[in-house]
Amino acid sequence: xxxxxxxxxxxxxxxxxxxxxxxxxxxxxxxxxxxxxxxxxxxxxxxxxxxxxxxxxxxxxxxxxxxxxxxxxxxxxxxxxxxxxxxxxxxxxxxxxxxxxxxxxxxxxx
Ligand SMILES: [Zn+2]
Ligand SMILES: [Zn+2]
Numbered sequence: 001x002x003x004x005x006x007x008x009x010x011x012x013x014x015x016x017x018x019x020x021x022x023x024x025x026x027x028x029x030x031x032x033x034x035x036x037x038x039x040x041x042x043x044x045x046x047x048x049x050x051x052x053x054x055x056x057x058x059x060x061x062x063x064x065x066x067x068x069x070x071x072x073x074x075x076x077x078x079x080x081x082x083x084x085x086x087x088x089x090x091x092x093x094x095x096x097x098x099x100x101x102x103x104x105x106x107x108x109x110x
Contacts, residue, residue, distance in 0.1 A: 018032040025044075
């Protein structure tokens with residue numbers, strides 16, 4: 001018996017049937033399953049295929065970050081808070097200069 005998803009994949013939306021993104025870039029609909037090594041475009045360097053590859057690498061990197069997130073997140077938080085503190089210091093000195101100018105203006109007789 002035929003699988004209805006193979007006959008009418010549009011009925012189930014793109015999310016149900018995973019086509020090879022590289023083949024889609026070139027107008028081909030190839031099921032992704034067991035296709036990676038057979039893909040005609042697996043070494044393609046066109047801009048669309050490069051984007052697909054980049055997104056794939058980004059996703060795998062995000063997965064790795066999530067896996068050991070506790071230490072990475074903690075480090076990121078501490079570094080960012082230090083930067084915020086430095087930003088505060090600079091902005092405070094700028095504010096002091098501004099307020100000084102305002103005080104001069106207020107000192108003028110009206
Ligand atoms: Zn392909
Ligand atoms: Zn391509």
